[in-house]
Amino acid sequence: xxxxxxxxxxxxxxxRAAVLAAARAAFAAxxxxxxxxxxVASDAGVDPALVHHYFGTKDDLFLAAMELPVDPREVIGGVxxxxxxxxxxxxxxAFLSVxxxxxxxxxxxxxxxxxxxxxxxxxxxxxxxxxxxxxxxAALGIDRPEHRMALVASxxxxxxxxxxxxxxxxxxxxxxxxxxxxxxxxxxxxxxGDLPP
Amino acid sequence: xxxxxxxxxxxxxxxRAAVLAAARAAFAAxxxxxxxxxxVASDAGVDPALVHHYFGTKDDLFLAAMELPVDPREVIGGVxxxxxxxxxxxxxxAFLSVxxxxxxxxxxxxxxxxxxxxxxxxxxxxxxxxxxxxxxxAALGIDRPEHRMALVASxxxxxxxxxxxxxxxxxxxxxxxxxxxxxxxxxxxxxxGDLPP
Numbered sequence: 001x002x003x004x005x006x007x008x009x010x011x012x013x014x015x016r017a018a019v020l021a022a023a024r025a026a027f028a029a030x031x032x033x034x035x036x037x038x039x040v041a042s043d044a045g046v047d048p049a050l051v052h053h054y055f056g057t058k059d060d061l062f063l064a065a066m067e068l069p070v071d072p073r074e075v076i077g078g079v080x081x082x083x084x085x086x087x088x089x090x091x092x093x094a095f096l097s098v099x100x101x102x103x104x105x106x107x108x109x110x111x112x113x114x115x116x117x118x119x120x121x122x123x124x125x126x127x128x129x130x131x132x133x134x135x136x137x138a139a140l141g142i143d144r145p146e147h148r149m150a151l152v153a154s155x156x157x158x159x160x161x162x163x164x165x166x167x168x169x170x171x172x173x174x175x176x177x178x179x180x181x182x183x184x185x186x187x188x189x190x191x192x193g194d195l196p197p
Numbered sequence: 198x199x200x201x202x203x204x205x206x207x208x209x210x211x212x213r214a215a216v217l218a219a220a221r222a223a224f225a226a227x228x229x230x231x232x233x234x235x236x237v238a239s240d241a242g243v244d245p246a247l248v249h250h251y252f253g254t255k256d257d258l259f260l261a262a263m264e265l266p267v268d269p270r271e272v273i274g275g276v277x278x279x280x281x282x283x284x285x286x287x288x289x290x291a292f293l294s295v296x297x298x299x300x301x302x303x304x305x306x307x308x309x310x311x312x313x314x315x316x317x318x319x320x321x322x323x324x325x326x327x328x329x330x331x332x333x334x335a336a337l338g339i340d341r342p343e344h345r346m347a348l349v350a351s352x353x354x355x356x357x358x359x360x361x362x363x364x365x366x367x368x369x370x371x372x373x374x375x376x377x378x379x380x381x382x383x384x385x386x387x388x389x390g391d392l393p394p
Contacts, residue, residue, distance in 0.1 A: 125363045158355025166322045181393035196378035
């Protein structure tokens with residue numbers, strides 16, 4: 001639990017940073033479900049209303065604490081709109097529009113590299129999945145969304161590892177269209193295909 | 198480049214350790230192709246014949262340097278034998294026999310956690326893939342083995358991440374049979390199915 005040093009409080013430029021540090025520590029230690037805005041505010045030595053004022057909902061606070069270079073909920077909005085039979089293709093195009101963007105990729109890689117750290121993977125598995133990934137499954141109206149989205153995550157994380165982190169050829173040099181054609185059938189089956197009971 | 202402290206040489210109990218340390222440093226810095234037994238021997242301050250005597254071929258030395266709890270070539274032998282149309286299923290059964298073994302899993306997890314470290318992922322992408330993974334593709338007689346095995350790696354590494362490292366449910370609790378039924382179609386398509394040119 002990081003308890004930031006006491007200093008000038010509300011309005012101080014470091015209040016935001018103190019709240020974010022407290023939020024990161026709380027999400028990592030207690031998971032998304034176990035963290036409350038009230039507890040984060042207390043750890044940061046500020047009023048809960050101030051946390052809401054700066055960051056909005058707990059979902060918003062969580063995403064701010066992850067310091068992602070894009071709001072994944074915006075990227076994912078386009079995935080939900082449209083026929084579910086083509087959701088994998090829309091997802092992959094949205095994914096590539098972010099990951100293949102040279103301005104955004106370094107910050108995403110920093111997050112991906114942290115995934116092996118036990119505190120970070122708790123942040124991902126108990127925060128990112130319920131806040132960002134699971135709502136996509138629910139919005140698509142697929143059965144067993146938690147199960148299916150975890151399978152999707154298992155292919156997407158492997159793709160991130162091989163294409164962007166390890167840069168294994170020829171996967172690293174595939175065009176966006178080749179990535180879509182290669183991976184859309186896998187992801188579409190995980191989303192809507194027959195799976196073992 | 199780790200240059201171990203000089204001490205008693207051939208026959209000394211730390212000679213093996215010195216050679217392994219030099220090998221790890223060389224594979225990480227120069228990749229598998231750029232490393233020679235001669236250079237490793239020189240870095241360790243021993244005769245190349247001694248390295249061959251202790252460790253065999255460069256492939257053997259590489260696998261010893263990775264400190265895997267099992268020799269992946271033995272596990273993979275059974276994957277190659279049999280019809281290529283069922284290779285994915287045999288591969289997944291061999292994979293699970295190692296990864297679901299509670300005695301072996303901790304050591305495998307230690308290797309997996311290192312994958313985000315740039316030196317380790319060079320070890321994996323320029324060593325593990327050519328020494329262990331690519332020969333499987335070649336032995337199966339599939340077209341574009343390098344391309345197809347990289348796709349297989351992208352699903353298998355994601356499965357390792359979600360099932361064993363992050364323990365995301367329900368994937369972490371799937372039975373072996375469920376894992377096979379879920380992932381064999383994906384991996385079989387990457388091995389022998391239609392892919393974009």
